[in-house]
């Protein structure tokens with residue numbers, strides 16, 4: 001429970017959230033019993049493949065569709081009891097804009113309908129990198145430009161909680177980097193809480209403090225990025241003959257030969273003992289070092305284990 005004290009008050013609490021589309025029993029179980037909590041000031045990633053249930057969850061958080069079961073609290077208040085007590089901004093489906101109006105004019109219209117004054121528009125456009133293109137008609141925008149405008153729209157009301165469905169969609173490499181910096185600054189400089197979904201592992205790994213992995217509607221892991229990367233300590237060994245190294249360690253550790261190396265599931269503290277056994281077995285040892293998994297390896301390992309267990 002150490003983590004609880006490190007992060008702030010819960011801003012978003014989801015408990016047992018489920019959504020089934022279509023007919024009773026025979027419908028699509030898009031989200032199943034998802035429970036998670038996001039603390040104030042966190043950037044929280046909701047990671048999953050296409051069709052995993054990310055957008056469905058986000059639509060429920062925003063009150064756009066009704067859950068089949070479960071509860072959602074925003075700033076401590078149940079969503080069923082009306083408007084959240086603090087402001088929420090969101091981006092879903094890249095935002096909906098009038099194609100024949102400029103990006104700036106679209107924001108202006110949105111601000112007016114929300115009863116906001118338009119004094120922040122230029123600052124917002126600059127913040128999302130549309131200072132030059134804000135005057136152009138949205139119909140001429142690229143996907144990435146539309147996406148940036150969508151993020152500007154999400155920030156229009158200066159929200160405390162920002163919910164973004166796939167903010168990196170359609171952005172090029174430079175755009176993704178800018179988006180990442182923008183999202184980090186929302187949390188670090190403006191104290192906002194950000195909940196974002198993504199199917200891009202790399203994106204979540206570099207942007208978020210914590211993440212949940214959703215697979216076929218089921219939340220299968222929730223942890224810090226570091227926690228997921230270091231879930232299983234792996235030592236990578238280069239030795240010859242590699243088969244002899246495998247034979248020497250396999251009785252005590254889970255081992256796998258990967259190319260010319262041997263991956264051993266063991267903590268760093270086991271390294272001296274492992275080295276002794278290898279030498280005792282007459283193996284020539286060239287290197288023995290901790291191996292850090294990429295989030296991609298971790299993600300595949302986690303989703304495959306869960307699928308195999310199911």
Ligand SMILES: Nc1ncnc2c1ncn2[C@@H]1O[C@H](COP(=O)(O)OP(=O)(O)OP(=O)(O)O)[C@@H](O)[C@H]1O
Pocket residue numbers: 021022028029030048049050051052053054055056057199
């Ligand atoms: N309106 C709907 N009616 C019926 N089924 C739906 C509807 N919306 C989504 N689904 C189904 O629910 C599941 C989850 O979809 P969802 O859009 O939430 O996934 P996602 O994680 O956002 O995927 P993507 O990365 O492709 O955006 C999918 O099987 C999808 O086909």
Ligand SMILES: [Mg+2]
Pocket residue numbers: 054055056165
């Ligand atoms: Mg989606």
